[in-house]
Amino acid sequence: MLEESKTNVMENTVKLMATEYATKKEKCYFNGHAWLWASIILLVLGQIASFIYLMHAQQNSIDYYSRLKCFCQESDERSFVPPANVSIGETNQAARYFVATDAEAEVVFSRKKRSSSSKAGKPQKHANKKNGRKPRSDKHPMATTLPMGQSSAYGPVTMSPGVQHQANVEFVNPKFRDEYLSRSETGSSPNHADNPWVWLNAYSRIPVNAIQEFCSATKDYCPPGLEGPIGPQGLVGEKGVRGERGDRGQQGETGLRGPVGPIGPQGPKGPKGDMGKTGLPGLNGRDGVPGEPGLDGVPGRSGTPGFDGISGLDGLPGQPGLNGKDGNPGTTGLQGDPGPIGPQGLTGPRGKPGRSGIPGVPGVPGVNTWVVNSTDPRRIVLVPPSILGVDIIDGQIQGNATRTVVIQEGKNLRLRCGTAGNPRPEVSWMRADGSLTPMGSWQTSDVLGPTFNITQVHRDHMGVYVCVADNGIPPPSYRTINVEVHFPPLIRTESPSVGVANGSSVVLECVVEAFPESLCYWERADGRSIDSAHKAFLRDQGKYKVQMTLNLTITNPNTDYGRYHCVSKNEVGITRGEIDVYAMDPRYSQAGGTNDPKLWGTPPSDMVDLEDVCPPPPDCPKCSSAPSEKCRESGLGMFDVLGRLDIRPLGNETYSGYVNRTQDCVMVAIGKPVYHRFTNATHGNWMRDSLPRTMADGDKYWATKFNETYVLYEYINKTAFKKDTSARNYTLPFALKGYLHVVYNGSLYYHQQEESRVIRYELASERNTMVYLPNATVTGNVYLYSQSQSYLDFSVDETGLWVIYGANSGDVATNNTVVAKLNPYSLEIEYIWNISLNNQRAGEMFIACGVLYALDSVTERTTKIRFALDLYRNKLLEVDGLTFTNPFRKTSMVGYNHRNKELYTWDNGNQLTYPVKFTDIGYNTPDNDLANDRIEVSGPEALIQDEWDSIIEIT
Numbered sequence: 001m002l003e004e005s006k007t008n009v010m011e012n013t014v015k016l017m018a019t020e021y022a023t024k025k026e027k028c029y030f031n032g033h034a035w036l037w038a039s040i041i042l043l044v045l046g047q048i049a050s051f052i053y054l055m056h057a058q059q060n061s062i063d064y065y066s067r068l069k070c071f072c073q074e075s076d077e078r079s080f081v082p083p084a085n086v087s088i089g090e091t092n093q094a095a096r097y098f099v100a101t102d103a104e105a106e107v108v109f110s111r112k113k114r115s116s117s118s119k120a121g122k123p124q125k126h127a128n129k130k131n132g133r134k135p136r137s138d139k140h141p142m143a144t145t146l147p148m149g150q151s152s153a154y155g156p157v158t159m160s161p162g163v164q165h166q167a168n169v170e171f172v173n174p175k176f177r178d179e180y181l182s183r184s185e186t187g188s189s190p191n192h193a194d195n196p197w198v199w200l201n202a203y204s205r206i207p208v209n210a211i212q213e214f215c216s217a218t219k220d221y222c223p224p225g226l227e228g229p230i231g232p233q234g235l236v237g238e239k240g241v242r243g244e245r246g247d248r249g250q251q252g253e254t255g256l257r258g259p260v261g262p263i264g265p266q267g268p269k270g271p272k273g274d275m276g277k278t279g280l281p282g283l284n285g286r287d288g289v290p291g292e293p294g295l296d297g298v299p300g301r302s303g304t305p306g307f308d309g310i311s312g313l314d315g316l317p318g319q320p321g322l323n324g325k326d327g328n329p330g331t332t333g334l335q336g337d338p339g340p341i342g343p344q345g346l347t348g349p350r351g352k353p354g355r356s357g358i359p360g361v362p363g364v365p366g367v368n369t370w371v372v373n374s375t376d377p378r379r380i381v382l383v384p385p386s387i388l389g390v391d392i393i394d395g396q397i398q399g400n401a402t403r404t405v406v407i408q409e410g411k412n413l414r415l416r417c418g419t420a421g422n423p424r425p426e427v428s429w430m431r432a433d434g435s436l437t438p439m440g441s442w443q444t445s446d447v448l449g450p451t452f453n454i455t456q457v458h459r460d461h462m463g464v465y466v467c468v469a470d471n472g473i474p475p476p477s478y479r480t481i482n483v484e485v486h487f488p489p490l491i492r493t494e495s496p497s498v499g500v501a502n503g504s505s506v507v508l509e510c511v512v513e514a515f516p517e518s519l520c521y522w523e524r525a526d527g528r529s530i531d532s533a534h535k536a537f538l539r540d541q542g543k544y545k546v547q548m549t550l551n552l553t554i555t556n557p558n559t560d561y562g563r564y565h566c567v568s569k570n571e572v573g574i575t576r577g578e579i580d581v582y583a584m585d586p587r588y589s590q591a592g593g594t595n596d597p598k599l600w601g602t603p604p605s606d607m608v609d610l611e612d613v614c615p616p617p618p619d620c621p622k623c624s625s626a627p628s629e630k631c632r633e634s635g636l637g638m639f640d641v642l643g644r645l646d647i648r649p650l651g652n653e654t655y656s657g658y659v660n661r662t663q664d665c666v667m668v669a670i671g672k673p674v675y676h677r678f679t680n681a682t683h684g685n686w687m688r689d690s691l692p693r694t695m696a697d698g699d700k701y702w703a704t705k706f707n708e709t710y711v712l713y714e715y716i717n718k719t720a721f722k723k724d725t726s727a728r729n730y731t732l733p734f735a736l737k738g739y740l741h742v743v744y745n746g747s748l749y750y751h752q753q754e755e756s757r758v759i760r761y762e763l764a765s766e767r768n769t770m771v772y773l774p775n776a777t778v779t780g781n782v783y784l785y786s787q788s789q790s791y792l793d794f795s796v797d798e799t800g801l802w803v804i805y806g807a808n809s810g811d812v813a814t815n816n817t818v819v820a821k822l823n824p825y826s827l828e829i830e831y832i833w834n835i836s837l838n839n840q841r842a843g844e845m846f847i848a849c850g851v852l853y854a855l856d857s858v859t860e861r862t863t864k865i866r867f868a869l870d871l872y873r874n875k876l877l878e879v880d881g882l883t884f885t886n887p888f889r890k891t892s893m894v895g896y897n898h899r900n901k902e903l904y905t906w907d908n909g910n911q912l913t914y915p916v917k918f919t920d921i922g923y924n925t926p927d928n929d930l931a932n933d934r935i936e937v938s939g940p941e942a943l944i945q946d947e948w949d950s951i952i953e954i955t
Contacts, residue, residue: 385425417467440609488573499584510566738790
């Protein structure tokens, strides 16, 4: 009976706790979803009163449970965990579960029901009412003790009959509390030190062990209470023994999801939840404002030494060193006995033909006349025709037989031909090639009369005309006149715009008409040079027509597409043609464009005749005979030096000697000039290193200006040179004189002003070395060449450094030419040649392959090189009149670069290069092998082929 009573009390207690939790949960649900509860209230209005009464009836149980929770939290610092999803209808089930599973501590609470007035329909009011609790009835006994089971180790404090040795809960009437306490101190329920009594409220108390047992048994079913104020900090207790981990409970069924309620007030911050699934990548945000640079960090510790690196590749082989000097000749040995005469050898090869002898003195011209036999007493003498100014010797025209007439297009030209003879000769004009002569709107085969008038000269009038005088007495007399018509370039483009797909090739064409012969090159619209990957060609199409072509391959659309200029420049003017290259659909296999011919420049005017302007002029009176004149050509020829050329060392000093050359070669052809850039200065110098120390130095250009004697300009490549954008300007230690210096092996060699010293200025270290030249003319108005303003001419070739200068004797300039061979590193004089050659007769000189060449003129448009002296053999070479052109008729500098096999010139501000061609001199080669023993040489700026004068490739 007692056990059944305990079980019932325990079930009722747990049921009250579960009812309290479910009520709180439903109250929260009611408050969160007011609209739902309002609908329910309207339908079950009669049940609301019963529900409210039930809530008030359970209030005391809630207060009692709260106090127990506080004591449990203070005792073991653990909170109650209520079972989930417990409703009011499940109270009995929860209580049974609690009693069945908690065998160690069975706590049964007994609470007397509140009394209510049987006469009134509602509870009595009380003056000290708190939290809605109703006052207890005063009819309770002073104390009631209920057993709590056998879980406590201590005996009961207050023992009631039949409940000895059990932990009890005592209920005391508040009115008799003081009296009860005074009796219990001396009674059977004293306050024990290890298990003191704890007052739950004003009318009930319980031992501490009972509370701890209850908390341990019911902590999994108690909901968390409201957070109380923070109490005073207690003493640090001893660390308890860690208990065993309990079994994990079964997971309950998931309930139905309720309707969404209104947003409630923000609750306290919950524990950190589990990490959610990775979301989709967001869009890239804008770059933030760069932050300020941070402070420099503390240097880290030195790392462990790394492993040794892999050995680098072997460097490129160095350039061949200079040839060593010949050793001293050994002593002559004793002459041996003559040997026996050997058998006769084979006949040797035929020797070279000898040089032509000196022309003899011209004899006195004879008179070719005939006497007519007749009965007339007067003797009739027949005299063959002759043209004034022309002499015929041995059937050959001598004297001023061919004359060149230069005239601008559009001017009027009159040619006269004076004749003599008996009977009076008839004079006619015709073209030397037999073609027709344009005369206005007509074309004629010849023109009769001693005067030939050309009105408004047209470019088609250019050619060689022959004046023929004939009176029937043989031989007839001839005179030729070469008419040169000068006009600015005229460019014709067939397609001003061309389309080409990326990666394809197209050929750009321009036809140029110009005379004198113009320099032709390609450039971009912004002035940039054409890449070397695109090949340019020139082809002659007549006496004044040239076809320019550019093979363009589109490899970089950003730079290759755009506008291209074909440029033609001569001394009369400069003209630029334009061709636009645009991108085309790659599906088309061939390049396209518009076939719309366009002219760039000034076209020629229409041809007119004298009869279209004025009537025929009257006949000219007979001209008196004029003495013939013979003009001597300028420059240096074989006649000037043959038989009287003297070559000897300078002075009486002994020199160390020079190194022998490795190749004997002579120049056989000079190509057409290639244009590079224009500088507004008639004199100047531009150079490239023919023996660069590094690959980068091989691409560099250097230049000096005539009026800046302390500055050397350096350009990193061809493009920078064309744009005149210098990368570095060197300040020279001494002022330079002239403009015929050179850059060789990383150093500048130049003449110090007003001193007979050669300065070597190293570009890398900016150090300088100097040497004096003996017997050098370095002051006064006697310059090295007739059209020069320099005293020293520096030249480099395959054998090293040379200096050409004029000799003096006792500070008096002589006509001799001195050539000094210097060591390019120490400037030691290896040898000096004193040559009886009048340097004032030469336009310019340069040295190539150890051969000294002299240019006849630097002011004539077409000139020759007729003097070539082999300095290693002291021997004149036959060069057969090498043709050289001065397109702008004022060349002030000619230099040779053996690395590119080119001549570098400065012609009236235009920087030009000429490709050159060499062949073996043939000292040790039979004559029949000379034709095949050619040294094929080509420079990077022009491609020399067999068609020397018809095709030149420009880059």
